[in-house]
Amino acid sequence: MKKYLFFRILRSFLSIFLVTTITYIIIYSLIPKRDVFSQDPLIQKLASRPDKLLDYKNTAYHKMNYLDYYDTQTLVKKVQKVVPNVDVSGSHGKKNLSILSKWAKKTGFKIKSYPSSKRYYAIRNLPLWERLGRFYGNLVKIDTPWSVKDKNNPNLKRYLKIENDKWVGWALVGSGTKYRYQIYFNNLFPFIHQNIIHFDLGTSYPTFSGTSVLDVISGRQGATVSEKYNLGNGVTINSADNVYTRQYQSKTHRNAFDYDRYKDSYTNLDQNYQDPSMIGTSFRAGIFALIISYAISIPMAFFMARFKGKLFDKVGTGIVTLLIAIPSLAFIYAFRYIGAQLFGLPDSFPTQGAGSFGSWVMPTVILGLLSVSGLVIWFRRYMIDQQQSDYVKFARSKGLTDNEIYRKHIFKNASIPIVQNIPGMIIGLIEGATITENIFAMPGMGRMLPDAILAHNNSIVIGLVFIFTTIGVLSVLLGDILMVIVDPRIKLSAKGDE
Amino acid sequence: MMNDENILEVRNLNVSFQVRGSEIEAIHDISLNLKKHETLAIVGESGSGKSVLTKAFTGMLEQNGRISQGTIDYKETRLSDLKVNKQWDKIRGKEIATIFQDPMTSLDPIHTIGSQISEVVVKHQKKSKKEAKQIAIDLMEKTGIPNAEKRYNEYPFEYSGGMRQRIVIAIALACRPEVLICDEPTTALDVTIQAQILDLIKELQAEYKFTIIFITHDLGVVASIADRIAVMYSGKIIEIGTCEEIFYDSRHPYTWSLLSSLPQLARKGEELKSIPGTPPSLYKKIIGDAFAPRNQFAMSVDFKAEPPMFKVTETHYAKTWLLDKRAPKIERPELIQNLHQHMLEMTAED
Ligand SMILES: Nc1ncnc2c1ncn2[C@@H]1O[C@H](COP(=O)(O)OP(=O)(O)O)[C@@H](O)[C@H]1O
Ligand SMILES: [Mg+2]
Numbered sequence A: 001m002k003k004y005l006f007f008r009i010l011r012s013f014l015s016i017f018l019v020t021t022i023t024y025i026i027i028y029s030l031i032p033k034r035d036v037f038s039q040d041p042l043i044q045k046l047a048s049r050p051d052k053l054l055d056y057k058n059t060a061y062h063k064m065n066y067l068d069y070y071d072t073q074t075l076v077k078k079v080q081k082v083v084p085n086v087d088v089s090g091s092h093g094k095k096n097l098s099i100l101s102k103w104a105k106k107t108g109f110k111i112k113s114y115p116s117s118k119r120y121y122a123i124r125n126l127p128l129w130e131r132l133g134r135f136y137g138n139l140v141k142i143d144t145p146w147s148v149k150d151k152n153n154p155n156l157k158r159y160l161k162i163e164n165d166k167w168v169g170w171a172l173v174g175s176g177t178k179y180r181y182q183i184y185f186n187n188l189f190p191f192i193h194q195n196i197i198h199f200d201l202g203t204s205y206p207t208f209s210g211t212s213v214l215d216v217i218s219g220r221q222g223a224t225v226s227e228k229y230n231l232g233n234g235v236t237i238n239s240a241d242n243v244y245t246r247q248y249q250s251k252t253h254r255n256a257f258d259y260d261r262y263k264d265s266y267t268n269l270d271q272n273y274q275d276p277s278m279i280g281t282s283f284r285a286g287i288f289a290l291i292i293s294y295a296i297s298i299p300m301a302f303f304m305a306r307f308k309g310k311l312f313d314k315v316g317t318g319i320v321t322l323l324i325a326i327p328s329l330a331f332i333y334a335f336r337y338i339g340a341q342l343f344g345l346p347d348s349f350p351t352q353g354a355g356s357f358g359s360w361v362m363p364t365v366i367l368g369l370l371s372v373s374g375l376v377i378w379f380r381r382y383m384i385d386q387q388q389s390d391y392v393k394f395a396r397s398k399g400l401t402d403n404e405i406y407r408k409h410i411f412k413n414a415s416i417p418i419v420q421n422i423p424g425m426i427i428g429l430i431e432g433a434t435i436t437e438n439i440f441a442m443p444g445m446g447r448m449l450p451d452a453i454l455a456h457n458n459s460i461v462i463g464l465v466f467i468f469t470t471i472g473v474l475s476v477l478l479g480d481i482l483m484v485i486v487d488p489r490i491k492l493s494a495k496g497d498e
Numbered sequence B: 001m002m003n004d005e006n007i008l009e010v011r012n013l014n015v016s017f018q019v020r021g022s023e024i025e026a027i028h029d030i031s032l033n034l035k036k037h038e039t040l041a042i043v044g045e046s047g048s049g050k051s052v053l054t055k056a057f058t059g060m061l062e063q064n065g066r067i068s069q070g071t072i073d074y075k076e077t078r079l080s081d082l083k084v085n086k087q088w089d090k091i092r093g094k095e096i097a098t099i100f101q102d103p104m105t106s107l108d109p110i111h112t113i114g115s116q117i118s119e120v121v122v123k124h125q126k127k128s129k130k131e132a133k134q135i136a137i138d139l140m141e142k143t144g145i146p147n148a149e150k151r152y153n154e155y156p157f158e159y160s161g162g163m164r165q166r167i168v169i170a171i172a173l174a175c176r177p178e179v180l181i182c183d184e185p186t187t188a189l190d191v192t193i194q195a196q197i198l199d200l201i202k203e204l205q206a207e208y209k210f211t212i213i214f215i216t217h218d219l220g221v222v223a224s225i226a227d228r229i230a231v232m233y234s235g236k237i238i239e240i241g242t243c244e245e246i247f248y249d250s251r252h253p254y255t256w257s258l259l260s261s262l263p264q265l266a267r268k269g270e271e272l273k274s275i276p277g278t279p280p281s282l283y284k285k286i287i288g289d290a291f292a293p294r295n296q297f298a299m300s301v302d303f304k305a306e307p308p309m310f311k312v313t314e315t316h317y318a319k320t321w322l323l324d325k326r327a328p329k330i331e332r333p334e335l336i337q338n339l340h341q342h343m344l345e346m347t348a349e350d
Helices: A002-030 A033-037 A041-048 A050-063 A072-082 A094-107 A128-139 A213-218 A256-262 A278-306 A311-325 A328-343 A357-387 A390-397 A402-431 A434-439 A448-454 A458-486 A488-496 B050-057 B113-124 B129-142 B161-174 B191-208 B243-249 B253-260 B339-349
Strands: A067-070 A110-113 A120-125 A140-142 A159-165 A169-175 A181-185 A192-194 A197-199 A221-224 A227-230 A236-239 A241-247 A268-271 A273-275 B006-019 B022-035 B039-043 B065-074 B096-099 B179-183 B211-216 B228-233 B236-242
Touching: A002 A128, A002 A458, A033 A050, A041 A050, A050 A067, A050 A120, A067 A072, A072 A094, A072 A120, A094 A110, A094 A120, A181 A241, A213 A278, A213 A458, A278 A311, A278 A357, A278 A402, A278 A434, A311 A357, A328 A357, A328 A434, A357 A402, A357 A434, A390 A402, A390 B096, A402 A458, A448 A458, B006 B050, B022 B050, B022 B065, B022 B211, B022 B236, B039 B050, B050 B065, B050 B179, B050 B211, B096 B161, B113 B129, B113 B161, B129 B161, B161 B191, B179 B191, B191 B211, B228 B243, B228 B253, B236 B243, B236 B253
Parallel strands: B039 B211, B039 B228, B096 B179, B179 B211
Antiparallel strands: A067 A120, A110 A120, A140 A197, A159 A169, A169 A181, A181 A192, A221 A273, A227 A236, A241 A268, B006 B022, B006 B065, B228 B236
């Protein structure tokens, strides 16, 4: 069992790696990189200033990991470290060129000059494997008391301690770490949180320029909100600071106000925002939709199979057929109209915002209903197959009543694949929510992938592929583990081959 | 009114199925008495209607099937009048239990063996769960499961085919039925296990005194277990008699063919005899004797008129024109003439 699980998890990681790598390769080698600028208005504006244009483009490529690029200033600074007598102006003297070329030869760069000023710059195309290496190399960041390297702060203490912090209560507190609070608790699901392991999926560009990809996907959104912090001794503070995110900040960047408040070097922090992140929004909608769709389709399919061919089955089949026949777009609009007119529910998410229950009702109910038909058909079919199985025939021949047979045998057997399927359904619902999210203007991640593709935001595309694959693979794994729990055959047979 | 000796009486039974708009008849005009405590074997090629006939006894015909004519009486109950499952719930299990061919699939895969037995004990013997467990373990021991106490909590996949069939039998016994229908209970098992299961059924019958209908397509299997044998062909009983009568004095050419193809009769180096041709399709209307096209002794009348049941003895009947006074005298095939001898030799060898 353990061995099986180990290899299973290993394979899961391998598939995540493969999918992400293949996506990476496709994006970086098959899509021409100049496409990045196809919708960039600045390109037109810079047309008359070739140096600026070149700089702009190369900077962008650099940010997107296509190449390494040093403009004149950066270049000479770099070279100066090795060859102090380099011409700092970066001008196009012969002598200077030879120095720069020598440096370039060693480092793999190419020295070029700008078209009009003729000053030098350096450029190096990144081979694919190196780009990939950087991506995976930076993927996981583990925070330790030696993470912070600040020459201006030689006295920084380095430790990990469990203490009752006045801001966050009991927590694993670090110093010398990047994050102040390594492990902490609060009232947000899943109640225990950590800052030890962080993922870095690169930096978003050109949309959400400069923000880390993960922050774009999982950072909270909306307006900032203040929270009341009780600091003991009757002192309370109202602040929008998200103290859980406190990170190390060097003296040169820190502001006096924050330093005064926190009294340590961990003054770089995020704000509290009122709305869940894009992924959080979609995830919430997905879970609620899942509950709704199962709550409807399981009893419905159960009774349809139970009374197969009778009135209930016929009506049910009619409803399911109708649900399938109506294009989902028409269904969504019709439902939205009815909900808005009859029940006064908001027909757009931002009207009342993520904080209002009403905003969630229609999108989640619609999302749930959209998957009802598929589930009912599948589950009814499964129950009917069970009905015709030999063990049910035998159960009947030994005198069990229909009710007993359904309750004790058929339903239990049929629930195994359902349980297994649940985790997969959630991701399906998140990914399939694009239309619903669009129509209700929900700030979820359904629209993110198409938007990112259109904007040539490679980092976000790869980040999303990575996240979706990870969730997908892990949910299949979770589904299988759940099945092991409910199905004795699998649990025991796996034990048997240990 | 039913004869006291009988527990089940079938009169002129027809069973038909609705198939794509047309009606096919799988059982045609069958009359049959089942005597208390006897073992009646029903033999015939697969597709001859053995299962359909017995399914009609427990109301387990598929949705598209129905009794189109005739009656079935069980004790005081006219089974052929029962309509809904609720009425059948009183008959199935407690009065007539059935065990099926495939022990691998007859048990619910995700419930423990024990719970599947005690479930029935609780229901039919009205015992508490705790008592039921003990009764179930006793039954498991009785049906030859070693280590019953421990194996009570195991799942079907942990049991071999033979063991599962023992459990199936234990479950059927837990119902305390009057009639046990065994629908090819040993077909899916290998030969040694087959013999063990047959012995088990015989032993249990001696102890619990139930009546058995034993279905098989293998005449060899029934020799050791049956009191009487009914031979079915194409939805009809074509010969019925005591075990002796069928084995040593059979009259129907189809029974002869079945006997000739007994594997026990195959001589070394010779091919096993099999019956040429295939049974008629149910979709075609049959004129005359259904077996005629495959019958080497067929007479012209066989293709024109269906033969009636001729009485051979008080207990022996056969449905063939060969028994008509006008028919020529025909010798049984030489191979099965001294069957007695063969059977004796065989048992001696064992
Ligand atoms: N539900 C059904 N619908 C149509 N035909 C059926 C059905 N059940 C059985 N039959 C037909 O009835 C005949 C007898 O079947 P069965 O009793 O199962 O044979 P066997 O003697 O092998 O047990 C077969 O030709 C079979 O095709
Ligand atoms: Mg059969």
